[in-house]
Structures are given as structure tokens and as C-alpha cells.
Amino acid sequence: xxxxxxxxxxxxxxxxxxxxxxxxxxxxxxxxxxxxxxxxxxxxxxxxxxxxxxxxxxxxxxxxxxxxxxxxxxxxxxxxxxxxxxxxxxxxxxxxxxxxxxxxx
Numbered sequence: 001x002x003x004x005x006x007x008x009x010x011x012x013x014x015x016x017x018x019x020x021x022x023x024x025x026x027x028x029x030x031x032x033x034x035x036x037x038x039x040x041x042x043x044x045x046x047x048x049x050x051x052x053x054x055x056x057x058x059x060x061x062x063x064x065x066x067x068x069x070x071x072x073x074x075x076x077x078x079x080x081x082x083x084x085x086x087x088x089x090x091x092x093x094x095x096x097x098x099x100x101x102x103x104x105x
Contacts, residue, residue, distance in 0.1 A: 003029060003085050004051055004069055013085070015054050015066075025055070025097055028089040034077030035059065038067060039097060055096065065080045 012026050022075060025038040038058045043053040051069035056062065072083045 001082075003072055003083065012040065012043045014044045015052065018042055018096055022093050022095045024091055024093060025093050028086040030086060031075065031077040031081065031083055031085050032104055033079040033081045034075070036075075036083075038072065038083075039094075041094070057096070 005054040008027055018024070023066055025039045029038040029040070030036065036057070038053070038057050040053045040055040042055070043051060046052050046068075052066055053069070054064070054066050056064055057067065061103055075083050
């Protein structure tokens, strides 16, 4: 599965362009066998050709931060499964995501 498509590239704001308190989550990446999820709010191509994202990362300790496409492509979970893009994810505000995550626990 292609993690980054032309459609995503055409919509994703550049890093630092959305300084709001309730950013839009554009893309969701996840591991089916390792319990990690990356919610992307911004991203841009780096000089070396890689792509860097900024967003909310849910793992053992959820936090905001940067992560690279090359890192996501290299991750494998316990069963050897790669990171996937959630094809059913629809963009939403972080406040909506926070409520959804709270209801999962």
C-alpha cells in the first residue's frame, strides 16, 4: 500500500502553517500488530527527498511530534506487518479525535 499519495500531497498543509489549537487531522497511519497510530496534521518534502510529517502519535506515551515517511516504511510489527494508511479515515479536528480516543479506553 502506498502511504503517501498525490491526493494527500495536494491537501496536506506545510509544517508550521497550522498554528491553531484544534488542527485538522488529514491522514491516519497505523500498525495492525504493534499498537501504534500516527495522525498527520502537516507535512512537507525534505531536501533529501524524504517526507517529514507532524502530528499526534499514539503509542505507549501519546505525544505530538515529527516522523518521516522513510521511518514509517521501515517499521514492522510483531508479526512483520508494515505500517498501513487507514483508507476509511476521514479528516477531522483534533478535538473530535480526542473524544473518540477517550471513548475507546
